[in-house]
Amino acid sequence: MLSLPLLLAACAPPEAARYLAWQRAQDGVYAVAPRDLGTLDDLAAVAGAMGTVRQGGQVMLEDDGGMAYTGSRALHVGYDVQRGVAVPLDGEGLLLWSFYAHLEDIAAELSDHDLDPAEYLPVDTAWTPVIPDVLLELLPQENAAYATGGHFFILLADLTDKEVPLAANAGIVRHEFGHAVFHRLTCGAPLAPPPYDTADESAGSLYYGSLHEGFADSFAGLTLDDPEFIAASLDLEERRLDGDQTLEGIELPEDFLASAEEDLLAIYDPYALGSVIAATAWDLRTALDDPDRALAVLIATTRAWTEAGAFGDAWGFLRIWAETAAPGEERDALCTALRTRFGEHAPAECDP
Amino acid sequence: MILAALALLAAATAQPPAAGLGAGPLAGHVGSGEHRLAPALNAWIRLPLGHACFIESAALLARRGEPSAAATFQERWMRGEVGLGCATGSRAAQVAGSLGPALTWRHTELDAARAWQADVLAAGLRWRGGFLIPLGDRAELDLLAGGASAGPVVDFDLLVQGGMRW
Numbered sequence: 260m261l262s263l264p265l266l267l268a269a270c271a272p273p274e275a276a277r278y279l280a281w282q283r284a285q286d287g288v289y290a291v292a293p294r295d296l297g298t299l300d301d302l303a304a305v306a307g308a309m310g311t312v313r314q315g316g317q318v319m320l321e322d323d324g325g326m327a328y329t330g331s332r333a334l335h336v337g338y339d340v341q342r343g344v345a346v347p348l349d350g351e352g353l354l355l356w357s358f359y360a361h362l363e364d365i366a367a368e369l370s371d372h373d374l375d376p377a378e379y380l381p382v383d384t385a386w387t388p389v390i391p392d393v394l395l396e397l398l399p400q401e402n403a404a405y406a407t408g409g410h411f412f413i414l415l416a417d418l419t420d421k422e423v424p425l426a427a428n429a430g431i432v433r434h435e436f437g438h439a440v441f442h443r444l445t446c447g448a449p450l451a452p453p454p455y456d457t458a459d460e461s462a463g464s465l466y467y468g469s470l471h472e473g474f475a476d477s478f479a480g481l482t483l484d485d486p487e488f489i490a491a492s493l494d495l496e497e498r499r500l501d502g503d504q505t506l507e508g509i510e511l512p513e514d515f516l517a518s519a520e521e522d523l524l525a526i527y528d529p530y531a532l533g534s535v536i537a538a539t540a541w542d543l544r545t546a547l548d549d550p551d552r553a554l555a556v557l558i559a560t561t562r563a564w565t566e567a568g569a570f571g572d573a574w575g576f577l578r579i580w581a582e583t584a585a586p587g588e589e590r591d592a593l594c595t596a597l598r599t600r601f602g603e604h605a606p607a608e609c610d611p
Numbered sequence: 612m613i614l615a616a617l618a619l620l621a622a623a624t625a626q627p628p629a630a631g632l633g634a635g636p637l638a639g640h641v642g643s644g645e646h647r648l649a650p651a652l653n654a655w656i657r658l659p660l661g662h663a664c665f666i667e668s669a670a671l672l673a674r675r676g677e678p679s680a681a682a683t684f685q686e687r688w689m690r691g692e693v694g695l696g697c698a699t700g701s702r703a704a705q706v707a708g709s710l711g712p713a714l715t716w717r718h719t720e721l722d723a724a725r726a727w728q729a730d731v732l733a734a735g736l737r738w739r740g741g742f743l744i745p746l747g748d749r750a751e752l753d754l755l756a757g758g759a760s761a762g763p764v765v766d767f768d769l770l771v772q773g774g775m776r777w
Contacts, residue, residue, distance in 0.1 A: 350684045
């Protein structure tokens with residue numbers, strides 16, 4: 260019996276200085292490569308200053324519209340250390356380490372965008388939880404999500420093989436982190452309940468949901484300076500930030516609610532309007548050749564829109580966006596984009 | 612309870628020595644905390660220990676590939692195990708259970724831009740239970756379910772194994 264603990268101790272992996280993770284190069288190409296341990300204190304449990312990834316458990320809707328994660332278990336990622344680099348025993352371990360690494364990259368950039376990392380981190384992650392409430396409406400292709408009001412991420416296993424697994428894609432992690440930022444900016448605190456219940460299908464709730472998606476896509480694309488931030492995992496032409504999306508042909512919340520009276524199974528697509536908003540933010544980035552400034556204007560707009568307190572007023576968001584842009588080249592560029600993308604819904608401030 | 616078990620053992624058919632091969636699915640623990648299925652092969656030998664009990668030893672191999680466009684994992688489980696067990700039942704079929712130590716070697720090859728490999732050796736406990744079905748005097752078919760811990764994690768397996776008695 261005495262030999263057993265000795266054997267286990269002998270087999271414990273040596274200290275690692277780096278670990279393998281999916282990493283994105285400047286040109287958007289992904290590769291598995293070593294990176295510094297950084298804040299990842301516990302490789303087996305995937306835990307550190309960014310938060311802890313836990314597995315199993317349940318994600319439940321709470322009465323105030325937020326979400327809670329209960330009943331989870333600690334992870335045990337098996338790994339070996341080769342020449343100082345921790346190598347995971349399986350793809351799942353690599354995926355979860357990569358997710359943590361992407362969070363760390365985002366955290367290092369938050370203060371550059373006038374965002375306080377302490378307001379967002381640590382943030383825990385639920386890996387493959389049970390989600391019994393159909394109202395959460397996590398569609399099969401949505402394998403990563405941010406739980407508004409609960410302040411944690413949800414990751415599900417990919418249903419199909421992808422070049423880069425969704426949770427290991429820096430753009431997708433940034434998109435989800437963008438939801439955390441938008442929630443914090445509009446609701447005041449990570450754990451504050453969202454302004455609309457998940458079950459609420461008012462026009463205001465649907466517009467708010469589209470702005471959420473538009474902000475999240477903008478955050479991902481602008482912080483990576485990549486209009487195709489999803490492309491390594493998903494071929495979604497309609498989500499390209501440099502695409503030709505306009506309001507024309509898009510089902511707005513009022514149109515959806517009118518048609519939903521006849522089709523009870525209809526589901527509103529928040530990405531359609533959201534992608535027009537994100538494409539507008541990218542237009543500003545292109546005109547200024549400055550992704551940081553384009554994001555700064557969007558963040559300032561979201562703050563001002565929140566102070567105005569009209570969460571359902573998407574057209575008010577566009578007006579405040581135009582007002583927030585600095586007069587001159589910046590506002591002219593944004594107004595050109597708003598007129599091109601939103602047509603008659605472009606704010607009066609942008610009238611030529 | 613103990614008396615009843617002893618009575619059952621006393622009535623049991625004596626265990627002949629046997630050895631053979633088996634196959635079945637292994638549900639191997641992966642980093643995410645899930646269990647992924649992999650085909651497993653098992654070589655085993657069982658020797659009598661007293662009237663109704665036995666000592667058995669086995670070597671199990673399992674392999675799972677996880678290819679993707681940019682990174683391919685080849686995972687292998689290799690487990691050596693020893694168990695002490697007992698069986699009871701009739702000539703037609705016996706119920707058996709065993710328990711003992713196991714040593715699991717997990718070997719992974721990761722091919723992504725450059726090649727990496729990981730090897731982890733972990734000791735643990737292994738358990739198994741199921742049916743031993745004689746096929747005449749010289750052969751048997753076993754239907755067994757079990758598992759083994761390997762450090763902090765647990766793998767499960769289900770085996771159909773055949774063997775020769777002597």
